[in-house]
Structures are given as structure tokens and as C-alpha cells.
Amino acid sequence: AGGRGGGRDDRPRQGQDLRTGLTIDLEEAFHGATKELSLTRPTACDTCEGEGHPPDADVRTCPQCNGRGQVQQVQQTPLGRVQQTSTCPRCEGGGELYGEDCSDCGGDGAVREEATLSVEIPAGIRSGQSLRMEGEGAPGENGGPNGDLLIEVDVDVGDRFERDGDDLHVNEAVSFPQAVFGDTVEVETVDGSVEMDVPSGTQSGETFRLQGKGMPRLRRRGRGDLYVQVAVVVPESLNDEQRDALEAFAEAGGEDVDVGGGFFEKLKSSF
CATH class of the missing domain: 2.60.260.20 (Urease metallochaperone UreE, N-terminal domain)
Structure with missing residues (x-):
């Protein structure tokens, strides 16, 4: 089993921004409104606290990168030998492998859940403009902050x-x-x-x-x-x-x- 490690690359990383859409009518765009928005998004797994493995899982050093979290490749080019460094594909940069994945998230450290958010629509907004809700995006890694949620608004003007x-x-x-x-x-x-x-x-x-x-x-x-x-x-x-x-x-x-x-x-x- 794989699972996310807690090895070399343990720098906090912000989660990804998520995007969704919201349709409102002209009167709501005129006066401004508070709208309920439901979406399915990734959130940190409560069972393993986002680690991807049980706390008592067996751990061993990744044999592919020897715990460094990175692998090096040497390529021969017309300009000579070029050495490239990239994240280890086996441990995903963690440097360690765990003997057991979290049963709820399968080692991802995140699960998809339904969320209902209250969105404040400012008066005068136009179709195609986006609202940003800070911290409502995907969860960060290694204690990093969540990403943001970007909501693209579509104003239904109606027939008149x-x-x-x-x-x-x-x-x-x-x-x-x-x-x-x-x-x-x-x-x-x-x-x-x-x-x-x-x-x-x-x-x-x-x-x-x-x-x-x-x-x-x-x-x-x-x-x-x-x-x-x-x-x-x-x-x-x-x-x-x-x-x-x-x-x-x-x-x-x-x-x-x-x-x-x-x-x-x-x-x-x-x-």
C-alpha cells in the first residue's frame, strides 16, 4: 500500500482553488442577495486528519528515492548530460511508505462531501463576473491553508x-x-x-x-x-x-x- 508520507517534502502547501457557477435573476442582481449554494468538494478526511493513513500504520523508507522524496534522472542531450530532479512518483514526495491506507479516504487524505454555503451577491453584479470565497476551496497539504472557491455568476435578465x-x-x-x-x-x-x-x-x-x-x-x-x-x-x-x-x-x-x-x-x- 502507498499512502501519503510525512517525510522530506513536508512544507505546507495551499489547497487548489475550486470553481463553480451560480445563476441569479435581474432583481437579485439589482438589489443584491444572499443565496444558498450547494456543491460537492474535497475536504480533509476526519478519520486520518488528512494524513492518508492510520496513526499506527507501519512505516518504511521509500526504496525508490531512499527517503529523499525526490528522484534524479540523467539525460544525454546535444549539449551534454543533463540531470533533472522531480518528485518521487512512488511516495509522492513524502519519502516514506505506509503499510496501510486510511479506510475512508483510500490514502488521499481527503474525501468528497456535500457542502452548503451562504453567498453574498453584491448589487450591480454582471454575468461573467466571479466572487471569491476565501478558504472554501480544496484542503491544503501539510497544514497549509485551504484554497479559495471562485463562483462565476450568470444573471438571467428575463424577457422584458x-x-x-x-x-x-x-x-x-x-x-x-x-x-x-x-x-x-x-x-x-x-x-x-x-x-x-x-x-x-x-x-x-x-x-x-x-x-x-x-x-x-x-x-x-x-x-x-x-x-x-x-x-x-x-x-x-x-x-x-x-x-x-x-x-x-x-x-x-x-x-x-x-x-x-x-x-x-x-x-x-x-x-
């Missing part, structure tokens, strides 16, 4: 908004009379509704900027902007009074009106 950095973009429908005469409309943002003035004569596709109504800036003051693109909605059908009014409107503007509906179709197509 598009995100560009700290700015948000949204489409908002207004009626034909609102676009013609102007109006004040309510626009739903991530944190509630705000009023937006629609000037008279607004054209479909125009974009209005609501300053400071976007996402919070990560670990900075202020917020991005919300860009609202207006879509003028033309009704699918008209009653007689509405049709007469629109025909009068068109005639007053010099339009040739087709009472069979040609003008209205032209009006819809213009938007």
Missing part, C-alpha cells in the same frame, strides 16, 4: 429588459393618440414604476433616456440609465366614430382617403 453594462433597455407601447397629442405614461423598472413624458408627435421607434433608472454600479455610487424605446400601437379595428374622426384628420392634412380602409391600412403600415 436587455442589459448593456449598467444600462437597461426596454420597449414600451403607447397608443396612437398618446403619440400624437403627448402624454405621461408609467414605465415599469426593476424597482417599481416611474413616470415618463411622451412628447406630442412622438414617432414609433424613438428612444427616451431615463437617467439613473438602470442597474446599480458594482461597488460604486450611482446607477446606469434606462433607455425606453417607444412602439406606437395602432388599433386593429375602429368603431364608426373613430373611423370618421381619423378620416377627417386625414382629409384635413391633405390625405386622399379611401373609405374602404386604404387610409387606415396605410396608417398602420407607417408604424
Whole structure:
């Protein structure tokens, strides 16, 4: 049996960093949140205290490296003989071999366990950015510290908004009379509704900027902007009074009106 030794290479070594992912929604990215994250990760074996062998296991000097923990190889190159030193593959640098491996970890000194962590999500985080949790990675060796856990965040923006950095973009429908005469409309943002003035004569596709109504800036003051693109909605059908009014409107503007509906179709197509 092998097992990890406690011989020559006994310098403390930090454990490896681990990586995982976490998906949050736009509202959680806006306000910040505390999320529970479950993952399976290596942790130091309690049975052998990370040593990889029982405390009373028989121990002997590694015959391959004679207890040095390192082996040397000599290679002939065009430049002459080159001596290379590497970690002993048999004792993995420990210099000693144990007659018995730990029954729980099989000599690795670590076991895989399910862990649930509480993750603090800062307001304003974007997709692709990572959070670092110190000491929550793989266990160190020879008393070294644990590695860190890196959590890559994915923000699910949803269907209503598009995100560009700290700015948000949204489409908002207004009626034909609102676009013609102007109006004040309510626009739903991530944190509630705000009023937006629609000037008279607004054209479909125009974009209005609501300053400071976007996402919070990560670990900075202020917020991005919300860009609202207006879509003028033309009704699918008209009653007689509405049709007469629109025909009068068109005639007053010099339009040739087709009472069979040609003008209205032209009006819809213009938007």
C-alpha cells in the first residue's frame, strides 16, 4: 500500500482553488442577495486528519528515492548530460511508505462531501463576473491553508429588459393618440414604476433616456440609465366614430382617403 508520507517534502502547501457557477435573476442582481449554494468538494478526511493513513500504520523508507522524496534522472542531450530532479512518483514526495491506507479516504487524505454555503451577491453584479470565497476551496497539504472557491455568476435578465453594462433597455407601447397629442405614461423598472413624458408627435421607434433608472454600479455610487424605446400601437379595428374622426384628420392634412380602409391600412403600415 502507498499512502501519503510525512517525510522530506513536508512544507505546507495551499489547497487548489475550486470553481463553480451560480445563476441569479435581474432583481437579485439589482438589489443584491444572499443565496444558498450547494456543491460537492474535497475536504480533509476526519478519520486520518488528512494524513492518508492510520496513526499506527507501519512505516518504511521509500526504496525508490531512499527517503529523499525526490528522484534524479540523467539525460544525454546535444549539449551534454543533463540531470533533472522531480518528485518521487512512488511516495509522492513524502519519502516514506505506509503499510496501510486510511479506510475512508483510500490514502488521499481527503474525501468528497456535500457542502452548503451562504453567498453574498453584491448589487450591480454582471454575468461573467466571479466572487471569491476565501478558504472554501480544496484542503491544503501539510497544514497549509485551504484554497479559495471562485463562483462565476450568470444573471438571467428575463424577457422584458436587455442589459448593456449598467444600462437597461426596454420597449414600451403607447397608443396612437398618446403619440400624437403627448402624454405621461408609467414605465415599469426593476424597482417599481416611474413616470415618463411622451412628447406630442412622438414617432414609433424613438428612444427616451431615463437617467439613473438602470442597474446599480458594482461597488460604486450611482446607477446606469434606462433607455425606453417607444412602439406606437395602432388599433386593429375602429368603431364608426373613430373611423370618421381619423378620416377627417386625414382629409384635413391633405390625405386622399379611401373609405374602404386604404387610409387606415396605410396608417398602420407607417408604424
